[in-house]
Amino acid sequence: MSQRTLVLLKPDAVRRGLVGEILGRIEQKADWTISALELRRLGRELLEQHYAEHVGKPFYEPLVEFMSSGPAVALVVEGERVIEGVRALAGPTDPIAAAPGSIRGDFGTIVRENLIHASDSEESAEREIKIFFPGLA
Numbered sequence: 739m740s741q742r743t744l745v746l747l748k749p750d751a752v753r754r755g756l757v758g759e760i761l762g763r764i765e766q767k768a769d770w771t772i773s774a775l776e777l778r779r780l781g782r783e784l785l786e787q788h789y790a791e792h793v794g795k796p797f798y799e800p801l802v803e804f805m806s807s808g809p810a811v812a813l814v815v816e817g818e819r820v821i822e823g824v825r826a827l828a829g830p831t832d833p834i835a836a837a838p839g840s841i842r843g844d845f846g847t848i849v850r851e852n853l854i855h856a857s858d859s860e861e862s863a864e865r866e867i868k869i870f871f872p873g874l875a
């Protein structure tokens with residue numbers, strides 16, 4: 739089942755020089771393709787749309803501060819079961835609970851600064867791709 743998903747390499751991943759490492763793990767999966775990729779600084783308005791489900795939660799403001807603190811990499815990945823697949827590569831939200839071998843498990847400690855975002859469903863993926871790459875069909 740071919741799908742597409744929106745992935746963000748968060749500002750901590752860019753700052754720490756982990757972009758190549760993380761992109762490499764995605765690229766190495768059989769039959770997945772990166773179909774859009776951009777390094778950019780994420781603004782408040784865009785983040786409010788992206789994190790609409792979290793507006794008003796206690797972690798929302800610090801999350802937006804962090805996500806806009808430096809450039810991030812936004813990409814679209816297409817391929818076989820890629821939505822579940824990238825989330826499996828990432829590991830659970832809390833990096834300390836994430837198994838070694840996963841991106842968060844190998845490189846993270848702080849829940850907020852957990853290196854990567856990946857869409858959690860086909861509906862989220864289509865919604866998020868429109869936000870980050872409105873020109874993409």
Ligand code: RTP
Nearest residue numbers: 797801829830831849850851852854855856858
């Ligand atoms: P998941 O759905 O697997 O839990 O992962 P997610 O990355 O989608 O996490 P989500 O719950 O949607 O939260 C979005 C991002 O907000 C930050 N966060 N901080 N308690 C906290 O300080 C806290 N909780 C969440 C993380 O950056 C998380 O990825």
Ligand code: MG
Nearest residue numbers: 855856857858
């Ligand atoms: Mg989420």
